[in-house]
Amino acid sequence: MKPSRFTYHAPTDLDEVLDLLAKYGDEAKVLAGGQSLIPMLNFRLLAPAHLIDINRVSELRNYLLDDSGLNVGALVRHRELETSPEVELAYPILHEGLTNIAHVQIRNRGTVCGSLAHADSAAELPSIMVALDASMNVRSQSSQRSVRAEEFFRFHLTSDLDSSELLVSVDIPALGTGTVGVFDEITRRKGDFALVGAAVLGTWDSGGKIQDCRIVCSGVAPTPLRLREAEQFVSGTDLSDDVLVGVQQLVMESLEPTEDIHTSAEYRKKVTGVIVRRGLARLTDQRRAIHV
Amino acid sequence: MTRTSDIGVMDKTRNIGIAMTRREDERLLTGGGRFLDDLPFGDFYEAAILRSNYPHARILAVNTDAAKRLNGVIAVFTANELGPILKDLPPKVVHPKLNYQVRLAIAKEYVRYIGEPIAVVVAENRYIAEDALELIEVDYEPLGSVGSTAEALKVGAPLVHVGSETNVAVHIIQQAGDPEAALKTAPHVLSETFEVTRGGGHSIEGRAVAARFDEVTRQLIVWDNTQAPHYVRQMLATIYEVGEDEIRLIAPADIGGGFGPKAQFYGEEVLIPWIAMEIKHAVKWIEDRWENFVSATMERSQTHRVEVGFDEDGHLLVLKDVFEHDQGAYCVGLQVPTITMSTLPGPYVIPNIHSELIACYTNIVPTSSLRGAGRPQAVVAMERMMDRIAEHLGIEASEVRRRNLIQPDQFPYAVGLTFRDGSPLTYDSGNYPELLDGVLSRIDLKAFRGEQAAARKTGKFLGLGLAMFVEGTGIGPYEGARVRLTNRGRVLVSLAASPQGQGYETVYAQVAADALGCDIGLVEVRHGDTSFIPYGQGTFASRITATVGPAVWEASGELRADIISVAASLLKTDVGGLDLRGDAVEVVGDPEKRVTLADIASIANVGRHGMSVPRDLPVAIERTSYFKPTQAVYSSGISAVIVSVDVETGKIEIIRSILGHDCGNVLNPLLVEGQILGGHAHGIGNAIYEEAKYSRDGQPQAVSYLDYALPTAMEVPTPELFHVISPSPLNPLGVKGSGEGGTIPLPASVANAVEDALRPFGARICELPLTPQRVLAAVYGLPKLES
Amino acid sequence: MSETIDIDPIESKLWITLTINGSKGSYFVEQRLTLADFLRKEVGLVGTHLGCEHGSCGACTIIMDDKAVRSCLLLAVQADGASIETVEGLARDGALTPLQEAFRAHHALQCGYCTSGFLLSLVARLREGPIETEAEARESLSGNICRCTGYTGMVSALLSLSNSNGEDGEKP
Numbered sequence A: 001m002k003p004s005r006f007t008y009h010a011p012t013d014l015d016e017v018l019d020l021l022a023k024y025g026d027e028a029k030v031l032a033g034g035q036s037l038i039p040m041l042n043f044r045l046l047a048p049a050h051l052i053d054i055n056r057v058s059e060l061r062n063y064l065l066d067d068s069g070l071n072v073g074a075l076v077r078h079r080e081l082e083t084s085p086e087v088e089l090a091y092p093i094l095h096e097g098l099t100n101i102a103h104v105q106i107r108n109r110g111t112v113c114g115s116l117a118h119a120d121s122a123a124e125l126p127s128i129m130v131a132l133d134a135s136m137n138v139r140s141q142s143s144q145r146s147v148r149a150e151e152f153f154r155f156h157l158t159s160d161l162d163s164s165e166l167l168v169s170v171d172i173p174a175l176g177t178g179t180v181g182v183f184d185e186i187t188r189r190k191g192d193f194a195l196v197g198a199a200v201l202g203t204w205d206s207g208g209k210i211q212d213c214r215i216v217c218s219g220v221a222p223t224p225l226r227l228r229e230a231e232q233f234v235s236g237t238d239l240s241d242d243v244l245v246g247v248q249q250l251v252m253e254s255l256e257p258t259e260d261i262h263t264s265a266e267y268r269k270k271v272t273g274v275i276v277r278r279g280l281a282r283l284t285d286q287r288r289a290i291h292v
Numbered sequence B: 001m002t003r004t005s006d007i008g009v010m011d012k013t014r015n016i017g018i019a020m021t022r023r024e025d026e027r028l029l030t031g032g033g034r035f036l037d038d039l040p041f042g043d044f045y046e047a048a049i050l051r052s053n054y055p056h057a058r059i060l061a062v063n064t065d066a067a068k069r070l071n072g073v074i075a076v077f078t079a080n081e082l083g084p085i086l087k088d089l090p091p092k093v094v095h096p097k098l099n100y101q102v103r104l105a106i107a108k109e110y111v112r113y114i115g116e117p118i119a120v121v122v123a124e125n126r127y128i129a130e131d132a133l134e135l136i137e138v139d140y141e142p143l144g145s146v147g148s149t150a151e152a153l154k155v156g157a158p159l160v161h162v163g164s165e166t167n168v169a170v171h172i173i174q175q176a177g178d179p180e181a182a183l184k185t186a187p188h189v190l191s192e193t194f195e196v197t198r199g200g201g202h203s204i205e206g207r208a209v210a211a212r213f214d215e216v217t218r219q220l221i222v223w224d225n226t227q228a229p230h231y232v233r234q235m236l237a238t239i240y241e242v243g244e245d246e247i248r249l250i251a252p253a254d255i256g257g258g259f260g261p262k263a264q265f266y267g268e269e270v271l272i273p274w275i276a277m278e279i280k281h282a283v284k285w286i287e288d289r290w291e292n293f294v295s296a297t298m299e300r301s302q303t304h305r306v307e308v309g310f311d312e313d314g315h316l317l318v319l320k321d322v323f324e325h326d327q328g329a330y331c332v333g334l335q336v337p338t339i340t341m342s343t344l345p346g347p348y349v350i351p352n353i354h355s356e357l358i359a360c361y362t363n364i365v366p367t368s369s370l371r372g373a374g375r376p377q378a379v380v381a382m383e384r385m386m387d388r389i390a391e392h393l394g395i396e397a398s399e400v401r402r403r404n405l406i407q408p409d410q411f412p413y414a415v416g417l418t419f420r421d422g423s424p425l426t427y428d429s430g431n432y433p434e435l436l437d438g439v440l441s442r443i444d445l446k447a448f449r450g451e452q453a454a455a456r457k458t459g460k461f462l463g464l465g466l467a468m469f470v471e472g473t474g475i476g477p478y479e480g481a482r483v484r485l486t487n488r489g490r491v492l493v494s495l496a497a498s499p500q501g502q503g504y505e506t507v508y509a510q511v512a513a514d515a516l517g518c519d520i521g522l523v524e525v526r527h528g529d530t531s532f533i534p535y536g537q538g539t540f541a542s543r544i545t546a547t548v549g550p551a552v553w554e555a556s557g558e559l560r561a562d563i564i565s566v567a568a569s570l571l572k573t574d575v576g577g578l579d580l581r582g583d584a585v586e587v588v589g590d591p592e593k594r595v596t597l598a599d600i601a602s603i604a605n606v607g608r609h610g611m612s613v614p615r616d617l618p619v620a621i622e623r624t625s626y627f628k629p630t631q632a633v634y635s636s637g638i639s640a641v642i643v644s645v646d647v648e649t650g651k652i653e654i655i656r657s658i659l660g661h662d663c664g665n666v667l668n669p670l671l672v673e674g675q676i677l678g679g680h681a682h683g684i685g686n687a688i689y690e691e692a693k694y695s696r697d698g699q700p701q702a703v704s705y706l707d708y709a710l711p712t713a714m715e716v717p718t719p720e721l722f723h724v725i726s727p728s729p730l731n732p733l734g735v736k737g738s739g740e741g742g743t744i745p746l747p748a749s750v751a752n753a754v755e756d757a758l759r760p761f762g763a764r765i766c767e768l769p770l771t772p773q774r775v776l777a778a779v780y781g782l783p784k785l786e787s
Numbered sequence C: 001m002s003e004t005i006d007i008d009p010i011e012s013k014l015w016i017t018l019t020i021n022g023s024k025g026s027y028f029v030e031q032r033l034t035l036a037d038f039l040r041k042e043v044g045l046v047g048t049h050l051g052c053e054h055g056s057c058g059a060c061t062i063i064m065d066d067k068a069v070r071s072c073l074l075l076a077v078q079a080d081g082a083s084i085e086t087v088e089g090l091a092r093d094g095a096l097t098p099l100q101e102a103f104r105a106h107h108a109l110q111c112g113y114c115t116s117g118f119l120l121s122l123v124a125r126l127r128e129g130p131i132e133t134e135a136e137a138r139e140s141l142s143g144n145i146c147r148c149t150g151y152t153g154m155v156s157a158l159l160s161l162s163n164s165n166g167e168d169g170e171k172p
């Protein structure tokens, strides 16, 4: 389990990264935290001719939290964001998702953007980003674009990035008053990828109804899966027990999840309904906490 | 926890029974361990192995030209270049009826599992060696294959061994009493089918072999992190057709876990030393994790069809178990399924027994012993049925067990079957009711049932599960120890068997010091080198305490007698008045009259050139003892677990785990408990997490730790341990083995607990491990889910 | 035999300078060499072990720039300029640290192959604050796998460290 030969590049500024990507394209891989890429190199599942290590590009190292939202640069590690009290306060759902990723030693290296670029369908962050309606800031030598999270994830391990592009940062809009969200998942062991996971987000209005609910699942489809029917079913309600039972039923009946070595489609079908219900129930607890 | 006062072996005991911390620890805690790949080998080349991509195929051609041309590659070998060593690697345990199929070190015409070696690359380093593997072209003709015993036994199934008539490796029946008649007349009969899946050993250090032919001494030196150095040397001597002394086999001082797979004999162990001789340069091969997944032996996959007959009171009348055992592509040994056969009856009086084994070849890496070795499966079959009997009769499962236990006054107890060591299955000692009582005194059953009922009302599902077992340990043929007085006046104990974390350097110093009656600081223990002691068998089957222990004890006792008699002769007194004090022998009551051990060594061992010594003076103070058990000694134990099951997600939480264990006298409670605790974690892995999945045609599906879940500190609770001590009458220390007892009952007790928790759903738990998916399927009563 | 397939070994090497257990050094390393292999083979610090080479087992855990990381998932060239701590740097002047002592006293190791990874994970964790409860102890152990001990000894070892009376943290 030793990697194949490659040429290692350690650019120190963004333009240099983009030039290298333009030059080597398909032959190259971006190395961020390396927590997904290096295992694949060690198993020789991948053998890129060029490795472009972005870890020395200081302009990618920061995150910025302000009134408009949170911008997370390509080199911000899971652990860094997870341990930021401001981020936890502003986006409890993101904090919760981060703490569910692997273990501290992995989170010390793994990056938020790397997880998004990697686009593992059972990962936590992609679903959370769809729920938060985040946008991906993507650049190449010749272009710059912003892609909404919902359009970014194409398939299991495939994002919208082409081989010359870098995910420079992700923008997460600020949450309005009354907006609450949780992330819940079922894993074999603590720290594992999700058998099923759900990011659930909504906004309590002054009348005690939940609005604009977003329910996005990990692990059940090749990409984060928005359960639009379920979202409609619960939006505008008070999330009473009847609504919760109803939405669970709806999910259990309508979902057609994938099956893989980790678990069966049948399991995912049944349990997704359960965690969606449980997630929504926690939104009610959070409402109490924020006194809406 | 342990009552130290109860475990004394002799009056003078000073070290045995004490929870001494380990001598090994300091080096291991500071990065000074001596694991094979940590040894300063210098310029050894490194090998990598090309392994089959197909579960079954004919090899039409292997082209290694490009690989050989790669810069940094020294040599590439396939079966074509290895003719002289293409000899059978014989199974460890055989049976006259075995449908015997040859296993070679490297595939010649056929590959029969993914992972089977096809070529060996030797290069300057492992990176280059792996580059070269990618340049080797193999032309395969894929053949039909089977990935389970169920597939293997289907009519018209592809044959694992082309030309053989069947995939059945062996079909054996053992009986006691008249089981068929008893089944016909039993007032109640219940039956069920249980499946246990494959799991691996997963020592964190993989296998490793290094070898160098020493031109100076004309000896082949092999470093191998095996559990059984002498066994490997013997196999190599046979295959290479050389004398046993032409090979020195060294198991490094530190081995990163064993658990059974490292006690087997593999092709790589034949290939690497041979190649080192061929290329006249030292070579090492370090197994990586992927290789470990596909080429180290595994265990556990069995399917049991059990029937039990019993009376109104739950007394067992008859047990019938017919089980399929997955042997893998070759028979590495029949020890596992034969152990299963004889472990079935456990601690119970069962007048009629039918135990039937159908071992099958499959297109998967071979199976062999792995911590528990066939016992966890047998315990699943037996103990799950004990719970079913209780459910059927509406009585507590503990009560059904109590009514059937062999009583303390029934030992030695002849079960009526034969154990894997060839001796009649006769339990030497035990106290099974005390084990059960030990659990019942820790769990208030009545209170628990109340709590369980109350919890159910709130949607919380609690369950209690028990499992008991009897485990044959300390098997033959023998194990040895050599004890020597060195020129520095110290005692050196040399063992044949190599440890993998069991603390031999500590515990056998305890035994030797007590037998010698000397300060433990004078005793040093080393192990695992065929040059230390000529013969040995190895560390497996929880046999060392009960074989090496007595050997060290005997040899050290004899050494003491020699030392005292030299001293008596030198001090001109008789032996009766002498004792060992510090580093000398003294006349009791007259400490001025003394002779140091160094002086004794100097006179009796070093000697004076050409000079005669008195007739009664022992010389060459060195004693070797091989302890030869007459039969296995039987440890026993009980596991009780309380679980909470989330019936919506299938997740299991272990709330309490209690383990009662009886391995006779305890030499070092710290180490024995360590063995049990480690085994317990392994058992929880087998019960809930670990599953080596294969497709129907034998493709491994879980070859990384993202897909194969080993339990972490979050998944393994701290169990409450208690000991029952029934010394074995069959060895001078009264000891029995403890290496596997923690593992054996857990799959059964957890499954019993989950079924108990899910009783309101009438859920049936018949497959292990208990993944969330299986638990949920049981809750919903879904048919078996295929993955 | 026809021509050899050649890959220029010099071309594929780079100079790195880093601090390991307090001493600074420069090395000329293969670009693809993992940090773990570099420490083991080039520096000779073999106390860092490899158990899976895919980030899961934790045997290779070291501290790099104050953070516990997997050395099997880093390249040596990435450590240029970094400060690295390995198990060999823990016990200064031959005296075991309290954590190492606690591991010994509580039989927190058997084969010892996983031990250095656990120690380094825990050293990093303990720098963030004491481990006071069993839950915290288990969480801080959860990124590493031990096949021998069942973790019980490690949990007791950790709890004994935070127990100011110097009690052993014995189970009842």
Ligand SMILES: Cc1cc2nc3c(=O)[nH]c(=O)nc-3n(C[C@H](O)[C@H](O)[C@H](O)COP(=O)(O)OP(=O)(O)OC[C@H]3O[C@@H](n4cnc5c(N)ncnc54)[C@H](O)[C@@H]3O)c2cc1C
Residues within 6 Å of the ligand: A029, A030, A031, A032, A033, A034, A035, A036, A037, A038, A039, A074, A100, A101, A102, A103, A106, A109, A110, A111, A112, A113, A114, A115, A117, A118, A120, A122, A123, A124, A125, A161, A165, A166, A167, A168, A191, A192, A193, A194, C054, C055, C056
């Ligand atoms: C044992 C273990 C357990 C894990 N468990 C989890 C888990 O439970 N949940 C989870 O979500 N993850 C888990 N991970 C993965 C971890 O979170 C990774 O860190 C993450 O998936 C990838 O981030 P990275 O920064 O390490 O990316 P890298 O490994 O460096 O890269 C991953 C891929 O993304 C590309 N890439 C990275 N950054 C960019 C960028 N800015 N622009 C374009 N392409 C880019 C790379 O080229 C590569 O193809 C686990 C990893 C390990 C080793």
Ligand code: FES
Residues within 6 Å of the ligand: C049, C050, C051, C052, C053, C054, C055, C056, C057, C058, C059, C060, C061, C070, C071, C072, C073
């Ligand atoms: S070897 Fe690095 S985590 Fe296992």
Ligand code: FES
Residues within 6 Å of the ligand: B204, B256, B257, B501, C108, C109, C110, C111, C112, C113, C114, C115, C145, C146, C147, C148, C149
């Ligand atoms: S002590 Fe052996 S793996 Fe942990």
